[in-house]
Amino acid sequence: xxxxxxxxxxxxxxxxxxxxxxxxxxxxxxxxxxxxxxxxxxxxxxxxxxxxxxxxxxxxxxxxxxxxxxxxxxxxxxxxxxxxxxxxxxxxxxxxxxxxxxxxxxxxxxxxxxxxxxxxxxxxxxxxxxxxxxxxxxxxxxxxxxxxxxxxxxxxxxxxxxxxxxxx
Numbered sequence: 598x599x600x601x602x603x604x605x606x607x608x609x610x611x612x613x614x615x616x617x618x619x620x621x622x623x624x625x626x627x628x629x630x631x632x633x634x635x636x637x638x639x640x641x642x643x644x645x646x647x648x649x650x651x652x653x654x655x656x657x658x659x660x661x662x663x664x665x666x667x668x669x670x671x672x673x674x675x676x677x678x679x680x681x682x683x684x685x686x687x688x689x690x691x692x693x694x695x696x697x698x699x700x701x702x703x704x705x706x707x708x709x710x711x712x713x714x715x716x717x718x719x720x721x722x723x724x725x726x727x728x729x730x731x732x733x734x735x736x737x738x739x740x741x742x743x744x745x746x747x748x749x750x751x752x753x754x755x756x757x758x759x760x761x762x763x764x765x
Contacts, residue, residue: 600707603640603649603661610658611640611651618692622728629725635690643690650707652693652700660700662691664708666715671723672756677744680758685719686712691731701734709761718761723754 603611619630643649643663652660666686672679688708693700708720723746724731732755740757747753 598652598654598659598703600650600652600704602647603644603651605644607651607658608637608640611649611661612637614658614661614692614694615690617694621696621730625727625729627725627727627729629728639690650704652703652707654700657694659695659698660691660693660704662704662708663687663689664704664711665689666712666717669721671746671748671754672721675744675746675756677742677756679721679743680741680760681719683719684717685721685758686715686717688720688722691722691734696730701731702738705734705738709759712761720759720761721756722758723756726753726755 615630615635622629623631640649643665646665648663648665650662650664651658664686669687672687686708688705691701691704712718712720722735722740724735735757738759740759742755742757744756745753746756
């Protein structure tokens with residue numbers, strides 16, 4: 598398996614993975630991503646910022662995510678408290694083509710590597726409270742629940758943070 602930046606020629610496959618994720622969320626009564634988001638334009642914006650990534654397994658894209666560094670305005674207001682106020686990376690828009698294969702954990706481990714390469718010791722993520730799969734993934738990978746943040750449309754998301762071990 599190999600993580601790399603998303604290329605223009607990957608966009609159709611990436612959008613298919615998001616379509617499958619939306620279907621799974623709908624089947625699980627999770628209202629997250631039931632509109633046009635994430636749209637192709639969202640991914641193109643991530644790509645322009647060098648923050649869109651895919652996981653490739655045996656020549657096939659099996660997962661996608663955004664890993665961005667810098668301030669995220671959605672995280673300015675939190676009902677709760679972040680673990681610290683140090684610089685952080687953010688993982689957004691994570692979707693996998695197959696469940697139970699560990700693809701999400703591989704993406705988080707890659708985000709950790711990118712953060713360490715930038716001397717950043719924190720990652721943050723958020724998800725809908727009904728997104729049991731993402732909540733499990735975050736907990737399994739050492740994220741600590743910090744509180745609630747809100748998206749542009751006013752919808753709440755539970756947010757977590759992971760302080761990275763310097764030795765890895």
